[in-house]
Structure formats: structure tokens, C-alpha cells
Amino acid sequence: MEPSRGGGGARFGVAAARRTGYVRVMSRDFAELDYRQTPLGDVSLRRRRVAALDDLEVFEVKLGEDFLMSSLFHVVEVALADLGLAALAPGAWDVVVGGLGLGYTAVAALKHDSVRELVVVDFLEAVIDWHQRGLVPLGPTLTGDPRCRLVHGDFFALAASAAGFDPTVPGRRFHAILLDIDHSPRNLLHPRHGAFYSPDGLRALAAHLEPGGVFALWSDDPPDEDFLASLRAVFATATAQIVPFPNPLLDRESASTVYVASLPPG
Numbered sequence: 001m002e003p004s005r006g007g008g009g010a011r012f013g014v015a016a017a018r019r020t021g022y023v024r025v026m027s028r029d030f031a032e033l034d035y036r037q038t039p040l041g042d043v044s045l046r047r048r049r050v051a052a053l054d055d056l057e058v059f060e061v062k063l064g065e066d067f068l069m070s071s072l073f074h075v076v077e078v079a080l081a082d083l084g085l086a087a088l089a090p091g092a093w094d095v096v097v098g099g100l101g102l103g104y105t106a107v108a109a110l111k112h113d114s115v116r117e118l119v120v121v122d123f124l125e126a127v128i129d130w131h132q133r134g135l136v137p138l139g140p141t142l143t144g145d146p147r148c149r150l151v152h153g154d155f156f157a158l159a160a161s162a163a164g165f166d167p168t169v170p171g172r173r174f175h176a177i178l179l180d181i182d183h184s185p186r187n188l189l190h191p192r193h194g195a196f197y198s199p200d201g202l203r204a205l206a207a208h209l210e211p212g213g214v215f216a217l218w219s220d221d222p223p224d225e226d227f228l229a230s231l232r233a234v235f236a237t238a239t240a241q242i243v244p245f246p247n248p249l250l251d252r253e254s255a256s257t258v259y260v261a262s263l264p265p266g
Helices: 008-020 075-086 104-110 125-133 139-143 155-160 191-197 199-206 225-232
Strands: 024-027 030-038 041-050 056-063 066-070 093-098 115-122 148-152 174-179 209-219 237-247 252-262
Touching: 030 125, 041 125, 075 093, 075 104, 075 174, 075 209, 075 237, 075 252, 093 104, 104 115, 104 139, 115 125, 115 155, 125 139, 125 148, 139 148, 155 191, 155 199, 191 199, 199 209, 199 225, 225 237, 225 252
Parallel strands: 093 115, 093 174, 115 148, 174 209
Antiparallel strands: 024 030, 030 041, 041 056, 056 066, 209 252, 237 252
């Protein structure tokens, strides 16, 4: 789903925020829809119009002073779902998405008819709440799809555990796990995530996949040969694909990376 143009998205986001409590409308072109203190730092959801882009409405999430995500850039988030699921054998798939964000990867996964159930794990309870309260455009799509379940949890701790990602079915295995949390395997939101990207961390993750299962990862950095080597120490195949996307703010093309790794079939 592309970011909306005109006034509909602004009325939607601001009206939902007003119905449910916090909203700071700074001007016609900018509103802070929510602000929370979290274990990772202060997180905020903002809606702005970009006059230079024909009044395009953009939803943004900031962690402290860092931008975590923007609806202006979601091509690679969609590609993460499409490239990861394209590597699966035909059938009915159970999928995990690590990192809810603004919902682009999860919605892209649900567009695949083979997805039987989607479990979306996010560490920030505020982000889940935004979707449930209708503060972000894709929230109603996710909360209205019976195949989708939003789980508040630490993806990295769950990946390292024997219980795994589904609190209702400990030890459950999935056909695909799609991850978009850290900026890259080297540029982490928190140092404790680092162990996940090692061969041992990836082996723990692979234990939650079915035979032939797929792990796919978004990275904002170019392909990393050391990380590919770690993937290949655990998975039967591992590739890194550069995904370009237009960057209207810089008036040029930018690019991110999607890694796709597969276990051997059973």
C-alpha cells in the first residue's frame, strides 16, 4: 500500500488518536499521534505532509532522535516478504514476522494466499497498540485478518528459547521467519541482539523452522560476506539480493539488502 495523498490519511490518523487519547497537532502539516517511554528509549509516531511531494502524507516512527521507519520508504519491506516466501515450496505456510513497524512486511505476507497463519512479534507494545487503535494506515488490515496475530515479545529472546514464537503452542515450527528489526547485522538497535547473527544464534533460530524452511532478513547495509558465511554455516543455501528503491528526499535511487536462507527439505 502506497502512502496516501490528500487529507484522508491525516483525518484518519489524527481522528483515531483523538478518540483514544494523546495527540499533539503542531500544524496542518505535522502531528505527533503518540509518544511513549520504552525500554529502548522514547518512541513516537508522527504524521506529516511533505509539500515538496505534492502534499504526500507520511507516517514516521522515531526512537529517541533516530528514525526507525517511514511510510515513504517501504519497497524493501515488501520485498522481504515476497522474496522470502518465494523460496518456499508450494503448500500452506505458517509464517513469523519479527518487527511489526508500520505493517508493510506483514501485509505483504498476507497477500500470499498460501499463508495460513501469520504471527507478528514486536518488542514495543506501543507499536502493537498503534495498529490495534487504528493510528497507522495498515492497522485495520492486519487486525481485521483472522490469519494474523500480533504478539508482544522479544524476538531475539524467543528465537534463542526452546518455546519459540507462539506463546499458545510452545515449540511450534514455522515455514518462514521474516526479520526486520535491526538496521543490519552490524548496526543493531541494542547490543544484546548481536549474538543472534552468529552461527550459534542462527542455529537456534533454524530449530524453529520446518524442513525446507526459510529465514529472510532486511538490512540497510550492502551485502555482508561475513554474515553470509554465518548463514551458510547453518542453512543449505543463502543469498543476498540488493533491492533498489526511489528516494525522493535525496532525488536519487537508494538500496537495501534482503538475505534469504533455506534449510534442506525433509
